[in-house]
Amino acid sequence: MADLKGQEADDPHGSVYRVQGALTITRAATTQREIDALPDPLTIDLSEINRMDTVGAWIVYRTVRDRGAKVVGASRDETSLLEQVGEFDAPTRVTPEEAGGFTRVLRELGEWVAEAGVTLVGLLGFLGAVLIGFANVIRRPARRFRLNAVVQRFDVVGVRALGIIGLMSFLIGIVIAQQGAVQLAQFGAEVYTINLIGRITVRELGVLMTAIMVAGRSGSAFAAQIGTMKITEEIDAMRTIGVSPVEALVLPRMMASILMMPLLGFWAILTALFGGGIFVWLDLGIPPGTYIQRLQEVIPMTDLWIALIKAPVFGFIIALAGCFQGMLVSGNSEEVGSRTTTAVVQSIFLVIVLDAVFAVFFSSIGWA
Amino acid sequence: MSAQDAEPVITVKGLRNSFGEQVIHQDLDLTVRRGEILGVVGGSGTGKSVLLRSIIGLQTPDAGEIEVLGENMIGRDEDEAKNIRRRWGILFQNGALFSTLTVAENVEVPIREYFPYIKPPLLDEIASYKIAMGGLPANAGPKFPSELSGGMVKRAGLARALALDPELLFLDEPTAGLDPIAAAAFDELILSLQKRLDLTVFLITHDLDTLHAICDRIAVLADKKVLGVGTIPELLALDHPWIQEYFNGPRGRAAAASYEHEVVA
Numbered sequence: 022m023a024d025l026k027g028q029e030a031d032d033p034h035g036s037v038y039r040v041q042g043a044l045t046i047t048r049a050a051t052t053q054r055e056i057d058a059l060p061d062p063l064t065i066d067l068s069e070i071n072r073m074d075t076v077g078a079w080i081v082y083r084t085v086r087d088r089g090a091k092v093v094g095a096s097r098d099e100t101s102l103l104e105q106v107g108e109f110d111a112p113t114r115v116t117p118e119e120a121g122g123f124t125r126v127l128r129e130l131g132e133w134v135a136e137a138g139v140t141l142v143g144l145l146g147f148l149g150a151v152l153i154g155f156a157n158v159i160r161r162p163a164r165r166f167r168l169n170a171v172v173q174r175f176d177v178v179g180v181r182a183l184g185i186i187g188l189m190s191f192l193i194g195i196v197i198a199q200q201g202a203v204q205l206a207q208f209g210a211e212v213y214t215i216n217l218i219g220r221i222t223v224r225e226l227g228v229l230m231t232a233i234m235v236a237g238r239s240g241s242a243f244a245a246q247i248g249t250m251k252i253t254e255e256i257d258a259m260r261t262i263g264v265s266p267v268e269a270l271v272l273p274r275m276m277a278s279i280l281m282m283p284l285l286g287f288w289a290i291l292t293a294l295f296g297g298g299i300f301v302w303l304d305l306g307i308p309p310g311t312y313i314q315r316l317q318e319v320i321p322m323t324d325l326w327i328a329l330i331k332a333p334v335f336g337f338i339i340a341l342a343g344c345f346q347g348m349l350v351s352g353n354s355e356e357v358g359s360r361t362t363t364a365v366v367q368s369i370f371l372v373i374v375l376d377a378v379f380a381v382f383f384s385s386i387g388w389a
Numbered sequence: 390m391s392a393q394d395a396e397p398v399i400t401v402k403g404l405r406n407s408f409g410e411q412v413i414h415q416d417l418d419l420t421v422r423r424g425e426i427l428g429v430v431g432g433s434g435t436g437k438s439v440l441l442r443s444i445i446g447l448q449t450p451d452a453g454e455i456e457v458l459g460e461n462m463i464g465r466d467e468d469e470a471k472n473i474r475r476r477w478g479i480l481f482q483n484g485a486l487f488s489t490l491t492v493a494e495n496v497e498v499p500i501r502e503y504f505p506y507i508k509p510p511l512l513d514e515i516a517s518y519k520i521a522m523g524g525l526p527a528n529a530g531p532k533f534p535s536e537l538s539g540g541m542v543k544r545a546g547l548a549r550a551l552a553l554d555p556e557l558l559f560l561d562e563p564t565a566g567l568d569p570i571a572a573a574a575f576d577e578l579i580l581s582l583q584k585r586l587d588l589t590v591f592l593i594t595h596d597l598d599t600l601h602a603i604c605d606r607i608a609v610l611a612d613k614k615v616l617g618v619g620t621i622p623e624l625l626a627l628d629h630p631w632i633q634e635y636f637n638g639p640r641g642r643a644a645a646a647s648y649e650h651e652v653v654a
Contacts, residue, residue, distance in 0.1 A: 045554070046500070046503075046504060046553060046554055047504070049504060049507050049511065049515075050504060050507045050508065051506075053507070053508065053511050071459040073585065074554040075518070075522075075554050076515055076554060077516065079515060079518055080511070083511075083514060102585075105585055108521075109517075109518040109519075109521035109522050110440055110517075110518060110521070111517060111518070111521040111526075111527040112514070112527060113493055113498070113516070113517045113520055113521075113522075113527040113528070113529070113530025113531070114492075114493070114530050115491060115493040115494055115513050115530060115531060116491055116494070116531050117491065117531040117532070117533075118531070240581075262594035294590050298450070352535045353488040353489075353533075353535045354488060355488055355489055377615060
């Protein structure tokens, strides 16, 4: 451990700071504190030090600069180091200049509004590009349709999600049955648990929960994949080669999402009904045959149509938000993360809003 | 050369690295002496970066001994390793600046980590002169890495590597991706810093000009080991086909001509 000592000299007109041992970054904080405590005029005595690094030299230099301190006893090496750090004296700000208080609030509000506007216009443009892409593919399916990419997305978005979505829906079916049975038992109407399971899973929860799962699973992946490709300039490379990123990246994901959502939704409905059936059988003693027969009686066909109409729309929203946010990434890797988060939040939010709109709409056209 | 009999700063003995079936290094030996600038060259895929990662402890080798600044690097726990990490600085190939921090904050990171008691005014001044040492203008301090050009990112990375006044500096292709003028300026910067701060420099490069201009010795990596270490004439005397092609190819000759080395095949 270096031995540093600050001591007041006998001279009443000032103080002497005598450094012993090493004057390095290790003792920088202490050295600075000790120097700050000494009164002017200050003399720094370097005759007893054996090592000095640039931080040590800097502390001596700034004391000389700011307080006009005198340096004595510096060897040639130390003098030259002091001169050298002096050459690099170019004060710089650590963080960018920022306005404070009210101005800042106003600026942030303004930036927020402007960005919302830009995003909205951008989304509209992106939607247009997607539609044009679709039109191109339909016009020249042989040349523009990327079968491999689409099938691969089907696999990733659809087939690989079967396990988790099935498990989730199965458990949700059991929970609905169990909670419903407890409440309905108060009226002695346990048998209506089947109505509850049937209608709520088919009409609402099956597809809604699937959409949330797909948004978290695939929407986030879309944003992250495309965002990373933006950062690594793969998308620019595609453009210059003449491959349209919308056709190569966005459309396969859109198609997969739109086509897989109804299938996954249907699968979710089935597993939820299965889970509910198991509970009803084991807990309420209603045999599977009766359960299925009751389901047929209580679920109107329109419930299934509602689910299957909503599902592709949700899929479209999820893919749109994911791909759009991915395309918006520019700059650093941090943005991939934030855009991915935005994509998931936006798509889940939009899915729930749309679900409410659909509920009102279908009720008012009489599909109750 | 005065560094001839200086103490070793890095000693690598019998290093073996492999990824699955693929053996990258086998019985690799290398010594870096105090106060020298050692250039490491080798074709793509000869494991230059893997060697660097092994030395700085980012990759655990299959076998071999690595000693840095007198301390054994293999099988150390995190606390012991910290004491060595304090004494070296590393410039990664792409700068590896923290993208959410400004340049000045990047430079302050290692200082804050090891010396949390240094007060902000002094800390900011230290960051300022390190940035100036790295050859950046003062207005670069509050900028974020995404706002910098490639050359400035390297300089900022160098400023961060110098933050703790290291004895040992690792540079991974410092001049890659820079224009010749910026590359030459960067070479000069490294050389002047090495002289001023008494650094030992371990430098991976493909840049023949860098090799001629600033390296005291050059280590050639090929055939899974270090083929030879020495000055360019010494290496050429080894008569290995890759070395011959490397230094006597059209680019090698051009670089040599501009530095008036005596290239003897």
